[in-house]
Amino acid sequence: MTEIRTPRLLLRRWTDDDLVPMAEINADPRVMRWTDDASVHDLERTAEEIEQWEEEWDAEGFGLFAVELLASGELAGFTGLYVPGFLPEVMPAVAIGWRLGAPFWGQGYASEAAHATLEFALQDRGLDRVISISRVGDDASENVIRKLGMAPERETEHPVYGFPLHVHSIDLTEFQA
Structure with a gap:
């Protein structure tokens, strides 16, 4: 099982116990504001997402980690790697992404988890380049x-929803662990 420990976090594969807390995160409109069509996700859709994330782990050797606080064992959300097939113009590519529950914002958890994930991508998985896709704003x-x-790297538009996107990148020669 792939796990990464940082000073405050455990990045790990998904378990059945993660479904309800992740569904609570996905049900918060503040959290979902910057995702796809900004709609909240219910328990069933969250279960489908977690299943897809685990399938990507099996198929690609990477995926989205569950992010757990070491101090409390709480699920804070996710961070990890995915193939951004929805945006053909950047392919082939591996992207880094994250989604944390609102109670975990502003404490540096996203940066801590993302840095560990980027190090995992470039050093452990041998990727030579990783991108990030974010909505403008x-x-x-x-x-x-x-x-x-x-x-x-570029600005573009989401091919389905039409909102503007920023694409950033980093390669192995630029990364500082």
Whole structure:
């Protein structure tokens, strides 16, 4: 089982116990504001997502980690790697992403988890390049992207929803662990 420990977090594969807390995160409109069509996800849709995330782990050797607080054992959300097939113009690519529950915002957890995931991608999985895709206006995600040392690569639009997107990237030669 793939796990990463940081000073405050455990990044790990998904368990059945993660379904309800992740569904609670996905049911918060503040959390979902910057995702796809900004709709909240119910328990059934969250279960489908977690199943898809685990399938990506099996198929690709990477995926979205459940992010657990070491101090309390609480599920804070996810961070990890995915193939951004929804945006054909950036393919082939592996992207880094994250979603944390609102109670976990503003404490550096997203940056801590994303940095560990980026190190995992470039050093453990041998990827030579990782991208990040964010909606224009999502300043919190843009802040994490800057902290990762990712550079702007292009601006584009979401092919289904039409909103503007920023694409950033970093390669192995630019990454500082």
